[in-house]
Amino acid sequence: MCGIIGYTGKKGKAIIPLLINGLKRLEYRGYDSAGVAVLNNKKIWVRKTRGKIHTLEKQICDENITSRIGIGHTRWATHGEPSQINAHPHFDCSNCIALVHNGIIENYKYLKSQLIADGHTFKSETDSEILVHLIEHFYEKDLELAIRKALQVVEGTFGIVVMSTHTPEKIYAARRSSPLVIGLGQGESLVASDGSALVEHTREVLYLEDDELAEIQSDKVSIKTLQNHKVTREVEMLPFDLINIKKNGYPHFMLKEIDEQNQTVLDSMRGRVMLDEGTARLGGLDGWWDRIIKCRRFIITACGTSWHAALIGKYLIEKLARIPVEVAYGSEFRYRDPILSENDTVIVISQSGETADTLAAVKEAKNKGALTLGICNVVGSSIARETHAGIYLHAGPEIGVASTKAFTSQVIVLTLFALSLGRRGFLSAEAGLKITQEIREIPHKIEEILQRKENIKKIASQLVDNENALYLGRGINYPVALEGALKMKEISYIHAEGYPAAEMKHGPIALIDEKMPVIFIAIKDPVYEKILSNIQEVKARGGWVIAVINEQDDEVAKIADQVIRIPKIQQCLSPILTVIPLQLLAYYTAVFKGCDVDQPRNLAKSVTVE
Numbered sequence: 156m157c158g159i160i161g162y163t164g165k166k167g168k169a170i171i172p173l174l175i176n177g178l179k180r181l182e183y184r185g186y187d188s189a190g191v192a193v194l195n196n197k198k199i200w201v202r203k204t205r206g207k208i209h210t211l212e213k214q215i216c217d218e219n220i221t222s223r224i225g226i227g228h229t230r231w232a233t234h235g236e237p238s239q240i241n242a243h244p245h246f247d248c249s250n251c252i253a254l255v256h257n258g259i260i261e262n263y264k265y266l267k268s269q270l271i272a273d274g275h276t277f278k279s280e281t282d283s284e285i286l287v288h289l290i291e292h293f294y295e296k297d298l299e300l301a302i303r304k305a306l307q308v309v310e311g312t313f314g315i316v317v318m319s320t321h322t323p324e325k326i327y328a329a330r331r332s333s334p335l336v337i338g339l340g341q342g343e344s345l346v347a348s349d350g351s352a353l354v355e356h357t358r359e360v361l362y363l364e365d366d367e368l369a370e371i372q373s374d375k376v377s378i379k380t381l382q383n384h385k386v387t388r389e390v391e392m393l394p395f396d397l398i399n400i401k402k403n404g405y406p407h408f409m410l411k412e413i414d415e416q417n418q419t420v421l422d423s424m425r426g427r428v429m430l431d432e433g434t435a436r437l438g439g440l441d442g443w444w445d446r447i448i449k450c451r452r453f454i455i456t457a458c459g460t461s462w463h464a465a466l467i468g469k470y471l472i473e474k475l476a477r478i479p480v481e482v483a484y485g486s487e488f489r490y491r492d493p494i495l496s497e498n499d500t501v502i503v504i505s506q507s508g509e510t511a512d513t514l515a516a517v518k519e520a521k522n523k524g525a526l527t528l529g530i531c532n533v534v535g536s537s538i539a540r541e542t543h544a545g546i547y548l549h550a551g552p553e554i555g556v557a558s559t560k561a562f563t564s565q566v567i568v569l570t571l572f573a574l575s576l577g578r579r580g581f582l583s584a585e586a587g588l589k590i591t592q593e594i595r596e597i598p599h600k601i602e603e604i605l606q607r608k609e610n611i612k613k614i615a616s617q618l619v620d621n622e623n624a625l626y627l628g629r630g631i632n633y634p635v636a637l638e639g640a641l642k643m644k645e646i647s648y649i650h651a652e653g654y655p656a657a658e659m660k661h662g663p664i665a666l667i668d669e670k671m672p673v674i675f676i677a678i679k680d681p682v683y684e685k686i687l688s689n690i691q692e693v694k695a696r697g698g699w700v701i702a703v704i705n706e707q708d709d710e711v712a713k714i715a716d717q718v719i720r721i722p723k724i725q726q727c728l729s730p731i732l733t734v735i736p737l738q739l740l741a742y743y744t745a746v747f748k749g750c751d752v753d754q755p756r757n758l759a760k761s762v763t764v765e
């Protein structure tokens with residue numbers, strides 16, 4: 156992994172800038188090296204480098220190459236360190252076939268030993284290079300057949316694009332559990348791992364599905380299965396345009412996306428909240444409610460930030476619908492041989508809809524007869540296609556690696572789901588009306604918080620020299636403490652941990668001193684007195700307390716060192732507001748430290764390998 160771009164099209168095209176710009180659109184996904192290859196004078200011209208795309212761009216900015224065909228890649232290291240040799244594209248022994256690859260080839264050691272014995276010479280440490288040598292091994296004047304044969308013997312995941320001197324007007328693309336989307340332009344075709352790399356050229360796309368191979372020419376695309384069966388695929392439209400993936404004057408995508416949350420939360424609830432009836436309408440679940448309301452339990456599975464949203468979903472569903480909920484990491488779900496039946500509903504959450512572990516959980520759940528529901532942001536993504544039904548976030552493209560607006564939209568969608576489920580059973584119309592009335596006010600209350608950035612920025616300036624931080628919350632805001640700590644870790648590299656506040660005295664309290672910032676979520680809710688007691692415990696040990704509190708709360712304000720005030724809201728909706736100050740706190744801390752906010756080290760936006 157991580158980013159792929161391919162082009163075939165107009166004769167005399169200045170192809171290098173096109174490929175570089177495509178890779179820049181994918182830059183947010185995280186990477187450590189980059190490379191491009193184009194067909195030039197019947198030979199494949201290639202440049203690769205360790206580091207950022209701008210380093211590659213400087214090396215080739217003076218190259219005046221025109222071509223009809225080319226591929227590019229940004230790599231996030233799995234097998235082999237970040238280096239020029241390990242960067243993609245990779246080549247066969249004769250330098251006639253070039254390949255870029257996202258994914259993991261699990262049986263690469265065995266295949267490599269066989270290919271070496273057969274006389275092939277390898278240059279890199281990667282598993283990806285195996286693929287191009289396999290294609291060379293099977294090549295007998297039919298490149299498509301050679302690709303199909305090669306992909307039938309590999310185990311693992313792949314999204315590949317292949318070009319060759321043997322087929323100077325075609326590129327080939329294939330996938331298994333690693334996304335690829337084909338763009339259809341005027342006299343040109345493109346392929347990428349993400350639609351954001353295509354939208355500058357076209358919004359008309361075809362999505363490849365697992366174990367499919369596409370032959371891509373400038374004026375036509377044909378798709379077959381790896382078993383050589385023709386596939387008919389409807390053209391779809393990318394659900395966003397170029398303006399959605401630009402900074403629009405912001406210094407970072409992350410700040411832009413934090414600021415967008417009043418609008419993205421509104422978009423996630425638009426047309427779904429039924430104010431007069433105290434419930435929600437979720438069209439993506441139509442036809443499935445009879446089975447949903449009869450299920451004995453829900454299992455929500457996700458990774459990272461989405462897992463924190465899942466924990467909030469557990470509170471919401473159990474409180475509003477009184478149905479038991481289990482939350483599981485996507486990476487652990489299928490390996491524990493989960494006990495599932497047709498009486499269970501598995502909800503999977505993923506911003507990208509391509510998270511490998513979460514996608515594997517979907518397949519495991521379906522194999523065991525459970526109903527699967529997907530909550531994701533990307534239309535046409537693998538999870539959207541694999542689940543029985545689901546709900547889109549409608550949050551728009553999220554470019555910053557550290558998720559912000561997707562998280563609040565996930566929480567809104569889970570709230571609407573719990574509300575709709577509850578109103579079909581346990582929850583009264585009166586209680587439902589109170590929730591919908593407050594939901595309507597959330598975008599305005601988010602805007603109020605966003606207008607108080609200067610206070611948060613001032614607090615962040617005092618965190619720069621700290622190496623650790625502790626985040627504490629109770630009840631439904633315990634997952635918010637986890638999310639706040641994750642954001643701080645991800646982008647500022649400060650070691651931060653989230654805990655249920657009551658657990659502090661079962662270990663973490665040993666860390667408390669005057670140098671340890673402790674961030675409390677201390678809003679007025681049923682556990683307010685308990686968290687007030689926890690704050691006193693920290694202060695008694697000389698701890699430094701930063702508290703997120705309600706506007707009229709003077710009690711915590713008297714004892715905390717710094718406070719961040721937010722509007723009052725009922726407890727079940729509070730995570731949507733309490734998380735925003737923590738996002739801003741992490742953002743400004745990272746900025747003050749000079750960190751790369753949008754592309755934090757070692758992280759990828761969409762984790763498409765296990």
